[in-house]
Amino acid sequence: MSNHESRVDAMYGRDKLAAYISVITVWAVYLFVFWRMADHIAASGLTWLMLGLGAMVLLLNTAAVMALIRHYREDKAAIYGTDIYYLDRIAAEKRAAR
Template sequence: MGSHESRIDAMYARDKVAAYVCVLAVWAVYLFVYWRMYDHLAAAGLTWLMLALGGLVLLLNTAAVVALIRHYKEDKAAIYGTDVYYLDRIAAEKRAAR
């Protein structure tokens, strides 16, 4: 096992990548739905309204994830330290059970 700090850094890095992948997935879904619905939105005269509302949702979602990543970075020792502690306890119990 690596050092306590390196394990925390690795957990943080995995969570950061997962968060960014999820944001990209949300953007892709919104763009795909807008593209597929464009003709219907245009026929109803809602193109700009839906584009603005979708853009607002994407902006707020992205900002929330960026804030989450910043919070995790600031408090990663507290957030991930507990996880590392319990993972070590579980591993020790499994070794003892053998």
């Protein structure tokens, strides 16, 4: 594996980890808020509506992040290749400025 490919894989891995962490965080926030608001929601008679809406938001958010990860995996050479090109140019300009 070349240095370029290993850099692409490393960048993809970091982005994938960040995406997973963001999905887990969204799930945790939704569950925590529902847990804390359950009494108020029940008092208004909207428990099933709020459960359904929350489930839809979580499902759609999770599906969107999974689609993003799949797209990044399929096209990671183009996506991260451009990033690496510009990161290398910035580093070269900084070295030249010293």
